[in-house]
Amino acid sequence: MTDTQEVKTVLNDAADYNVMHGLNSQWTLWFDNPSRRTSTSNWTANLKEIVTISTVEEFWGVYNNVVIAFEIPNGANFHLFRKGIRPMWEDPANENGGKWGYQFQRSIGEKVNEHWLHTLLACIGETFESSPDVCGAVFSNRKSCFRVAIWTRNAADKESCENIGRHLKSVLGVSQALEYFPHSESTKNAMYVV
Template identity: 35%
Template sequence: LKQKWTYWYLNDDRQACWEDRLKPVCTFSTVEEFWALYNNIRPPSGLNCLCDYNVFKNGIQPMWEVPENRKGGRWLITIEKGRPGEIMDLIWLEILIAMIGEQFGEDMDLICGLVCNVRGKGSKVSDECVDWSAEEGNLRIGQVLKQKLLGAEVPPGCATPLFDWLKYEDHDSCQKKSGSTVKVSRL
């Protein structure tokens, strides 16, 4: 791999503060190290509700408040409640491989990590970007995400497409809970 990545886990202990729930699991820098880790942990569908997986460039914490993320945004894919767990696992793995495999070309510098939030009302996978104002680069990232997911081999019995739409949100608007989102595509 061209760079090191850190796999993080956020547990579901709501009694602890958020920072104490977030733990680095492993840092990897080779394909072999990645698969050794990935094949020995639960897939996202096996996590408890309120748990997260994060994979970020080594040295960047998966928090909006850190300098590398403060002016960022995210491409968001929502997985509706009731969809098979294999769908979330496939979306996570397809985007994860694209990210660590540098398949976003010249726009890799805009990507800081990937997040999977397991929630009861519907889970989310989001590709985290460092600069919400880099509109052209962020749009190209969204196009690659769409291409990767539309080209994914879907497990038998699972409805296609894997997602209904992608949307891009800047972190500042998300924190303020305002509606500054852009619907990029409806499939």
């Protein structure tokens, strides 16, 4: 853009804008459909990197052109992670972390798309007080529920983890307790609850 060109954003010219709104971090959308997987190596083969976004406009372009969360196949997952972090426990950014999660009953129906969208916007907008500790978000479609989760970098940082959990609870608009589970633990007991 030159100094003499008129500034046109997507807000005032959706077809011919010349200014983009950059994100603080780049984010990568991943998808997996584990319907036929039987092992970890099979799961890794099913994990597909879809696109990396770096602007608000790219986010909305992707969001408006992929299958909505409610409609992904049963057993499938969407993952939105910071660029360079794979959505797997073994990734160095995740290995010492954990996740906050919430399960929505299937009866919520398509309303779950709003919860997923709000979670995505909180990630890319870096609205979490401890945003650098957020690695990514996961949406899972299961037979009995829909699950939304935020993965964090450092399970040992209680203050950061609890800040993230409280904000996720607010983003999701739920009053029930959220539980945090570290990736390294094979226990069914939550490490933190907000």
